Amino acid sequence: MSSTLIGVIGIVLMVGVFMTRMPVAYVMATVGFLGFTVMASLNAGLNLLAKDFYEVFSSYGLTTIPLFILMGQLAFNSGISSKLYETGYKFLGHKKGGLAIATVSACTAFGAVCGSSAATAATMATVGLPEMKKFQYGDELAAGSVASGGGLGMIMPPSVVLIVYGILTEQSIGKLFMAGILPALLVTVLFIITIMIWCHFVPDQGPRGRVYSWKERFKSLGGMGETLIVFALVMGGLFFGLFTPTEAAAVGVMGVLGVAVIRRQISWQRFVDALYETLKTSCMVMMLVAGATVFGKFLAVTRIPYDIASWIGGFDLPPILILGMVVFVYFIGGCFMDSLALVMLTVPIFFPLVLGLGYDPIWFGIIIVMVTEMGVITPPVGINVYVVYGVARGLPGGGMPLESIFKGIAPFMVAVLVGTIILAIFPQIILVLPNLMY
């Protein structure tokens, strides 16, 4: 049997076992181990298991993950999100669809301290949905803005997906973070335009809220100060090469914790909850990375990624068309799989291909995040949709049907798609900040 055939069988077997709901990390490790055993020997496969797990868990580069997750969890548990929302609300709430615009803006700001899309959606749903319900916003706009806005948490640095992409492809995490800032702002603007157009044609979806005086508005800006300072410290340190990503994350953790303690916004219990939740998420991510590493080693010995790259290259298609096909695979995959698992699974396969086409690896990382961002809101898996659905169910006034949430997401999907096309046409938007770095 040829090594390529073994590789293909491995991939098919893995996708089949995925469907059993066995944890993705366990599946990748199992199939990777079995494949490596077939390709090399049982002893080599067994040694690979222990060594890869230890090497992943003890990698200093990967310590960035738990620390950035902790930073986001502390921000989540200390109510920083409410302050951000309040500022947006006071400035924009009186406009048509203003509360939804405030929600999306607050999502971007919260994404600056939180690296997870689901955590951003959960936070903003808790803060934003009751307000939008109070002002009789349509379920579609309310849920759509929160679920889609949550995805901004993944593009706006720090981002767990970008960290993992950086580690898998040996790219600078600092540069990837810098590269994510302008695209996140671009998507925010596109979301705001979407909301404005939507409310222009269907005003019932986003009625006007209360008008606040300018004095009250400017006073609320104080609530944003600490987030800006922490974000500036973390990103500034990375930008000027003062910190490694791990150090930036640790400084961010202490910054958010310091702000929360000084403002008396976090109790001991919530601090402990943040630590436990971080442990759980980090363990999940580290196991995924370990599983993907074992599977990646198997793929590497089968030479499948290189075979695919040369096979597709042989068609002599224009690079943009091949890229379009890769993006399409991500989009379809994102409908069925968690974004992080998808990135881990596909990056080892597609990365050599994209590099071979002459695309910038940093630029490709952001494009992947943009596309998988669509994945977190598309049916049937769309994790953010279920997060918003779950939060809405627990709110006074009852929940909202899943169909309304999916309907509400459609216009935002178009906005992300437009954003991705803009970034594909103008790669400078992504590359300008990382190119300015030290």
Added chain:
Amino acid sequence: MESFRKMLSFISDKLKVVGAVFLFGMAVLTCLDVIGRLFKHPIFGSVELVSFMGVIAVACSLPFTHMEGGHIGVELVVRKFSRKIRDTIKLCTEVLSLILFSLVTWKMFEYCIKVKNSGELSMNLQLPEYGVIFLLGCGFVILTIAIAYSILKTISDLSKI
């Protein structure tokens, strides 16, 4: 079965606390190193210590992440089946997981002995790295036991259908 569950929860809860201490320790130590560097007194070997703390934090969180269903999986197909088929599939995947992590645990201890016998020490602080590998192996032991408990529970659920 009940006493097994209680014992497992007790161990998993205690490990969670230890994991949380090491997690926060990573943040504190890294920050102290950054501050120390500002005053030209960085903490020697902090990178090694943070890496080791990271291993211990993950090792401690392995059992409870599994027990609380913290790992992501694709539910799309399975949820369409009847409970009996769902539980049967679950049993099969749990047995597969048990085999995988029994092997990982076994090889982890073997790797630990290999590193110990080679006399390998960490680069800066000269710490015995095999100690950390041993702790990770212990984490995998508890995870394997937790998976074994899940298997017993699934069998008991299946027998009730």
